[in-house]
Amino acid sequence: MSDPAPTSSTTTTGGSADNSGGSEAGGVPIILQGVTKKYPGTDAAAVDNIDLEIGAGEIVMLVGPSGCGKTTTMRMVNRLIEPTSGTISIDGEDVLSLNDVKLRRTIGYVIQQIGLFPHLTIEQNVAMVPKLLGWDKSRISTRVEEMLAVVGLDPHEFAHRFPRQLSGGQQQRVGVARALAADPPIMLMDEPFGAVDPITRTRLQDEFLNLQQKLRKTIVFVTHDFDEAVKMGDKIAVLDKGSRVAQFAAPEEILTSPADDFVAGFVGQGATLKRLQLERLDSLDLHQSSRSTHDGVTPLPVRSTLHDVLDAMIADGRDELPVEKDGQLIGTVTLEDLLDRVRALREEADGKLSRRGDETGGVA
Amino acid sequence: MDGLPFFEYVSLFRDDLIFATQKHLLVSLYTLLIATVVGIALGLLVYRRASLSTLSIGALAIGFTIPSIALFGLLVPLLGTGLAVGFPVLTMYGLLPILRNTIVGLNSVDKATLDAARGIGMGRLRMLWQIELPLAWPVILTGVRVGAQLIVGIVVIGAYVGVPGLGELLFDALQNLGAVNKLNQALAGTILVTLIALLLDAAFVLVRRYTTPRGIRV
């Protein structure tokens, strides 16, 4: 389940092959080479010689402790911060050769504080970038309606409101709609769902993942929540001080074989459970059940994660549960199946680790 | 007893009173206009640099403590009397709150809003015009309002060095308080100055109402 090498910079249509869905990438690749940022008056570089290749249509999560340089790294991509040295290219073009203001109009930008324009209506907020790009009026208004609907806000209800008349979660949606409005190939998102409650955050995450299935943008997503990184990322870059890339890999790989103690520490407790969140029932061979009903037990949808399955087994006190697809029972799954799967994952990981002679973290 | 009943005085000297009021209002409005333009322009030059902003605000605070009568006295030998000294001094005082509030207002615009504006590709000027000025506007306008009150009051004092307006009536009345109708004259002058001040204030309430963006109206 490990990733192929990062896609080459020359690809324009392929995107990363490991993404499910199979639609074409709407995004373009981003490549950082030897990028360093030293703020004036500081000793250590905030970002020290980072190399990172982000494939077209991928969500790359930047995680790491506070102050490690995630925001700085991200903001150099749209030149809100100018690198001290190194090159950043987007779709093969060096960003430093482009007009910075125009460049930013082609890159969606979402921040934790949202930053809606308080004196403009929701409609005007979302219309801002298309207006900057000189779209005509009717195209803009169609687009605004479409974008509000995409982020789950009824245009008739919300278009003419002002930001202060919206809840935090609704404002966050408007922030995403504003960033998406001009259909940029790239999105930079700095802790975009940080300012809302956990339930709203989960909803926003799910909706955003659904959206991304269709849009296939190239997304750089900063978070310090490792679980969010696991959930959202095609790849995760675990960063240490100075944006040192401690590990850059798919979530599965980071969970099963963290590159070093720093990464292991960041993964934290419960790596196996987190790993189960990434596996779905349809990856297991189900047992054919002779019975057609399972007296009062709600069958699990086949799209459930193994984590959900385990949770349901514990909750129901059973070691076997029925599985349904489109309302039809298609078989059963047992606790033994889950344990087998975990064993297989461990062996996979041990295989990788034995090369380094490392020991796995203290997760039973 | 000396002089007429107040209302008879007013109707008899109606034209004089109206003329003095007109002069007072015009001098106030002209200097306020200049002070507003200059104050906002200076504010725009200064506000982006923190050290300059702090320095300016400190200097302005000192400016407030200089009594206008002293400044008039100091400048008459240089500039002469009447509007020649009146315009610069009045403009200077009107400028103080306007410049201060322009700096403060522009600097208090939420940093996240500005970051988002820059991040989605707004240029410097567009940001200033479409984001910063509208958001700072209520604060700037308050500065103009305070400036207006200040100017209306100082025009009165300016009569001492020949600045035209209701101050002329008042000074004349105070200097000849025993004479016929002078008490009426002082009373009428005072009432009219107060009326101008109240009128301007009411005008600002309206301007504020109709120029504050709806999204940030409280």
Ligand SMILES: Nc1ncnc2c1ncn2[C@@H]1O[C@H](COP(=O)(O)OP(=O)(O)OP(=O)(O)O)[C@@H](O)[C@H]1O
């Ligand atoms: N404008 C600045 N001037 C000087 N130093 C700065 C500036 N901005 C950031 N830094 C420093 O650079 C380092 C990296 O900052 P950055 O904001 O990129 O961290 P981060 O990983 O995004 O942290 P967080 O998770 O807290 O947002 C920090 O040590 C910070 O103090």
Ligand SMILES: [Mg+2]
């Ligand atoms: Mg940050």
